[in-house]
Amino acid sequence: MLAFAARRLIVSVGLVWAVASLVFLVIHLIPGDPAELLLSQGGIAPDPAAVEELRDRLGLNLPLWTQYLDYMGGLLRGDFGLALQDEHPIVDEIALRLPRTLELVGAAGLIALVFGVPLGVAAALRAGGMLDRLLTAGAGLALSVPVFVLGTLTVLVLAQHLRLVPAGGYVPFARDPGRHILLLLMPAGTIAVGLGAVVFRVMRASVLEVLERDHVRAAQARGVSPAGIIRRHVLRNALTPVVTVVALHLGSLLGGTVLVEFVFNWPGLSGYLVRSVESRDYPEVMGIVLVISALFVLLNFLVDLLYAVIDPRVRHG
C-alpha cells in the first residue's frame, strides 16, 4: 500500500512539473511583451528605452533556459517569485485568492449535492412518472443555460430590479459574515444550477441501475422496508459515480469559474489567472497554474480514498 502511494506521489509530482514546464514554454512563446504591455496601458506609446530598462529589470532579456532554471530553482525553494506588474509576492496573492475560489467551488458543490442527490433519487424511484419527467426536463434546461446568462439574470433581477442583494462583490467573512454569505450564495448558486443538474442526472441513472441489482432484490425478498433498502443498499452504491463526476467538475472549476467570478466580481483565482495571461505576467500565470494542477492531482487522490470509504470492495482489493 505504501509503495503504491509512493508511486502515485512520484507520478503526481512529475505531472505537476510537466504542467509547469509546458505552461512556461507556451506563455513565453505566444506573442506579447509584459514590459511593453505594462507601459503602454490605455493605448499610449511608451519610451522604447524605458521598455528596455523594464525588460532588463524584470529579467526578461535573459536567455529562456536561464529564466526556466531560475524559475524552477525558485519553486524548489517554495518561492513563486514576484508579479511583473507591481512586484507583489505571488505566493501571498495566491494564498489570498485560493481560499475564495475553494470556498466558491465548495459551496457550489455542496448546493449541487444537497439538491441533486435527493431529487435524483426521487426521480429514479418514480421513473417515468410526472415528477420524473418534470425534474428531468428541468435538469435539461438548467444544463443548457450558460452560467454567464444565469449570472447576469440573477444580478439584473435580484440586484438591479428587486434590489434585494448587492450587485456582486466580496467582503471577508471576518469583517461581515452575513454579507459574506450573501455575496457567496449568488455565484455559488449560479454554478450549482448546472452542476446540480449533472448530479441529478447521474444520481437518477445510478439509482435506476442499482435498483436492478440482485442484492436489492434479495433485500426486497427479505422484507426490508423500502426506506431501509434505499438507505442501506441503494444510496451507498449509487453514490460512487456521483462522487467521480462531482470531483471531476470541482477540479475543472478550480480554474474555470472565470465567467462567474467576472459576472459577480468575486476576486478568486480564475479571474486572477485570466488577468495574468492578458498582461503576460509570466510568474503569476505559472504560479497559478501550478497550484491549480497540484490541487487537481490532490483532488483525484482524495477521490480514490473516498471510493474506499463508500465502497468497501475498493478498500479490500
Place this chain on the structure above:
Amino acid sequence: MGPTVSRRAVMAGAASLPFLRAPGARAGTPGELTFGLSSFPPSIQPWQNTGTAAATIKLMIYRGLTSYAPDGSLRGELAESWQPIGTQGWEFKLRDARFQNGEKVTSADVKWTIEQIAAERSTAYFRSEMQGVERVETPDDRTVRIILKSPVATLPIMMASYHLPIISRNSPRGTSVGAGPFMIKAQERGVSLELEPFTGFHRAGLPKLKRIRAIAYADENLRVAALRSGDVDLIEYVPWQSMDAIAADPALSLDTVDGAFMFLVFNGSRPPFNDPRVRKAVAHAIKRDELVRAAFFGRGSPLQQLPVAESSPFYNAEFKDGWKYDPDLSKRLLAEAGHAGGISCSLLSTAQYGMHKDTAEVVQQHLAAVGIRAELNMPDWATRVAIGNRGQYDVAVMGTAADSNDPDGIANFIDGSLSPSYVRSFNLKIDRITELLAAGRAEFDQAKRRDIYREVERIAIEQAPMVGLTWRSQGYAMRKQVTGFKNLPGALTFYSGLTFETTDVA
C-alpha cells in the same frame, strides 16, 4: 442536551439568506463616496503609465506643478505661476503647499522629481522629455527654473500630466509621498482601495469627502448594475449601450464628453499602403455615421480629420470634411494608384475589447464596398500590441485619447520619426509633418502655432498618416446626490479624477 435544529429549519434559513439585506450594503452615506472603477490599477507608480484606472487614483493622491480646472483650462497646482525664460526655459513659482508627510513642497523636490524621471534606469513615461532638461535651478525654496536643451513651449502643459506628479525627495524607500487631496488608507489588491482626505491639502476647505472607497468592477454591466442598485455612487467608463437608460433614470446623472477617438493606422513599409492615395482611398470609404451607430450605439460623432476637439483654439473647421465618405473618390484613388481591380490586405484589431472588434467589422464591410478585401485578424490585446509594434499588418484599428487638448498631444499618432509603435502607422515617415511638429513645440507665439498646426493638418489630410474614424463618448454616471464631480472636456476626460477634490455626497 442542547436545542435541536430540524433539517427543515436549516433549509428554510438557507433559502431565505438571499432575501436578507445586510446593513450598510448600499452607497449613499453622506460625505462618503463609493466609486466603481473599470479595473484595479496594476500599479500606482507615480511616473509610470499603467492605465487610466491608475491615473484616476494617481490624481487623488498626487499633484503636479500644474493641472486642469473643471473647464479644461490649464491652472496652477503646486506652482502658483509660471513664465518662460527666453525660449530655452521656464520659471515656476511654488505655492505654500505640503506633502502628505507634512513637509513643505520645495524647489528641491521638483528638481529631485525631474532627476528621478530622467535617470538612466528610469521607466517613467516622460523619461525622454525630462532627459531634454539641461539643468534645474533652485534659487530659493519657492522658485524653480527648468532650463531645456531646446525650446519646449508646451512644458507647463506637460507638467499637468498625471504621469508627472511632484514627489517628496524624502519619501521612504519604495514609497512615493505626494501632495494630492487624498491618501491611501488601505487596499485589497485586485478588489478595492480606501482613501481618506489629506487635511493639509493646499486648497483651503478641500477635499470635501471624508472617505472614498474605489471598487474595481471589470464587467461593465455589473458596474452599471452596481450604480443602479445603489451599491456605488459613481462609475467610470459607462458602456455606450447603457447611456440612454442611465440618462433616463431620474435618480442618476450622466456626464459624457467626446474625448477618446478611434482611428486607423497603416503599414507604410510596404505596398499598397505606402502609397498615400491608397490610404486616402481607405479614408473616404468609411461611413462614419454607421460606425458611430453600430459600435457606439450612437454615442459619439464622426471624425473626418485629425482628432483636435472642436472647442480647441487649434481646431480647423475647414478640414472638418477632410476624409468624408465618398466611395467614388475612393475607387478613383485606387485606380490612380494602379489598383483598379481592388486589393487584398489584413485588418488588425482585437477581440478583447468590443469597441475595437465592432469598429473593425464595420470598417471591413465599408472597405469591401470599394474593392478593398480586408481579412480580419483579431487576437487578444497583448498579441495585437506585439503584432502592431512589429508591423505585421496592413491596416489596424486603434483607439485612445490624446495626451492633452493641445495639438502637440496628437504628435504621437502622426510623427513617423518616432520609434515603431502600435499606436501609429508603421514606418510611415512624412518629414514635413515631423518638422512642423517640432516647430510647433518650440513656438511660443499662439497665432504662429495655430498656423503651424493648420499646415500639419493640411498635409495630414492629403497624406493620411492616420485616418480618423469616430469620436467616442467617454462617460461618468453618478447618483443625483453626488455633486462637484465633472467630466473634463475633450482629451482631458481621463483627468476628471482631479475633481474628486470638489466632489461631495449629500
